[in-house]
Amino acid sequence: MKIVLTGNDLTVSDVWEIAVNGAQVEISPEAEAKLEAARKLVYELVDADVPVYGFNTGVGWNKDHKIAKEFFEDFNRKLIYCHSFGVEPEASEAEVRAMMAVRLNCLLLGYTGIQPAVARRYAELLNAGLHPVVPEKGSVGEGDLTPLAHIGLVMIGEGEANYKGRRMSSAEAHKLAGLDPVVLGPKDGLAIVSSSAFSAGEAALAIKELRELVDMGDIISCLSLEGFNGNTSPIEAGVMAARKMEGQAKSAERMREYLAGSDIYGTYPGKPVQDPLCFRGAAYINGSLRDALEYAQKYLFIQMNSTDDNPCLLLDERRIISNSNFETTTLATAIEMLSIVLSHVSRMSCYRMLRLVNPELTKLPRFLSHDGGQSHCFGTIQKCFASLDTEIRHLSNPCSVDYLSLSGSIEDHANNTPLVVQHLRQIVKNLQYIYGMELIHACQAIELRKRQGKFNLGKGTAAAYEAFRKELPLYTNDRPLAPDVKKAYEFVKSAALLRSVGEAR
Known part of the structure; x- marks a missing residue:
């Protein structure tokens, strides 16, 4: 598969294909022309000796230092050096591919004036499977200068890279891939490091999994509702029309x-008229996640x-001017909103599990034991999902x-977007585990309910139940649960639940 980059239409799904599935990338002819025209203007401005930040001046507090033409290569190389101080952990190869794809796409708009050969190197590294080693920590979010510098370090033949399953020096990787390191010119160093592509790339991968989780959340909630034998009145169309909330x-x-065709729609004497809020409000809270996700995706698309x-090169005006376009506070706060809503989603899931093992509410055996209580089941x-939920609330x-004023108080604002994104990434992973455990509970409850008498599932939930049961059978005796939890997590992470339900629709 090949994805053509234009600078204008990179999607989360495109980033996933490039980063995770190894899709090749190609630069569109129109974007190539923009790169060449922008670079031509850079050289004309060099000759005119116009003072431009990070171009023929220093950066940060050193903005008053003038850089002569003969020192451009040395200055840009040292700019990469001085920002290469990242701290572990290291980004995965998929995340490195994601950030390189995002950075290349944004360069193609022609506002940077980067050397076209340097821009093409992102594509060449992606297509060769040559991935820089990128430490994740070291950026405060006003441009991800630190992690992106490690990509620049590899481009000039220094630092380390992963190539064909081996970690090696950049010089060796370039040689094996048949590439020569790039030689930096005016503005190249700043163009490599001054971007939020690190945050955007990692965010795109987290958002892709979150889009699947929000859909799975509806299915899992339905399975739990059937296991609980709860009420469907909260999800009736008339109730929703009265509220006018799109997500819910x-x-x-x-x-x-x-749930269409499920016996849950039946009534019986003594059935409560309404359920605990973790069941009653499942669609409502998952709807809040849908609303937050739509907002975050809007600004992530703009970022990418x-x-x-x-500075920003304005080709039509033939100028390069200083600005704060590196500001990502809108994206950072959008992702934080997602994290906050996910805390609510997680807590609802945990409470559904706690209610499902309560015989006073379900009329099923305590802890969903198949033998009436002889096993712990x-x-x-509960301690496992409770600890994961606690971590989600913390994250x-x-x-x-929370930031400091840096660089002689010139850089007196930040937003910690990389940390914000990494919090979201861990929250998504924790929720995948929690949803896996909820599936274990819901399907166990459904099986026990079926033993009490005929109980037909809905068309969609039946497909989900059967798909999960192929991975994990009924829990019939005490055994180590860790393998079951891991299998359930992998089932959720793979989105197999969505595929099984999709085929049944």
Whole structure:
């Protein structure tokens, strides 16, 4: 598969294909022309000796230092050096591919004036499978200068890279891939490091998994509702129309579709008229996640398809001017909103599990034991999902507002977007585990309910139940649960649940 980059239409799905599935990239002819025209203007401005930040002047507090033409290569190389101080952990190869794809796409808009050969090197590295080793920590979010510098380090033949399953020096990797290191010219160093592509690339991968999780959340909630034998009145179309909330209406619509034909719609003497809020409000809270996700995706798309360079080259005006286009506070706070909503989603899932093992509410055996209580069954697994949920709540606390004034107080604002994104990434992973454990509980409850008498599932939930049961059978005796939890997590992470339900629709 090949994805043509234009600078204008890179999507989260495109980033996933490039980063995870190894899709090749190609620069569009129109984008190539923009690169050449922008670079031509850079050289004309060099000859005119116009003072431009990071071009023929220093950067940060050193903005008053003038850089002569004969020192351009040395200055740009040293700019890469001085920003290469990242701290472990290291980004995965998929995340490195994601950030390189985003950075290349934004360069193609022609606002940077980067040397076309340097821009092409991103594509060449991606297509060769030559991945720089990028430490994740060291950026405060006003441009991801630190991690991106490690990509620049590899481009000039220094630092380390992963190539064909081996970690090696950049020089060796270039030689094996048949590439020569690039030689930096005016503005190249700053163009490499001054971007938020690191944050945007990692965010794109997290958002891709989150888009799947929000859909799976509706299915899993339905399975739990059937295991609980709860009420469907909260998801009726008329109730949703009265509220006018788009996200929850979408989730409720999907839940009605999954539950179509289910015996849960039946009534019996003594059935409670309403359920605990973790069941009653499932579509509502998942709807809040849908709303937050739509907002975050809007600004992530803009981030991946616009320039965040300082200075900014305006080709039509034949100028390079200073600005703060590297500001990502809108994206950072959008992602923090996602993290906060996910804390609510996680807590709802945990409470559904706690309610499902309560015989006073379900009329099923305590802890969903198949033998009426002789086995511990799901009595202690609660500690696992409780600890993961606690971590999610901790990670959902905003960190974008916590920063120092740096570089002689010239850089007196930041937003910690990389940390914000990494918090989201861990929250998504924790929720995948929690949803896996909820599937274990819900399917166990459904099986026990079927033993009490005929109980038909909905069309969608039946498909989901059967797909999960192929991975994990009924829990019939105490055994180490860790392998089951890992299998359930992998099932959720693979999005097999969505595929199984999609085939049944």
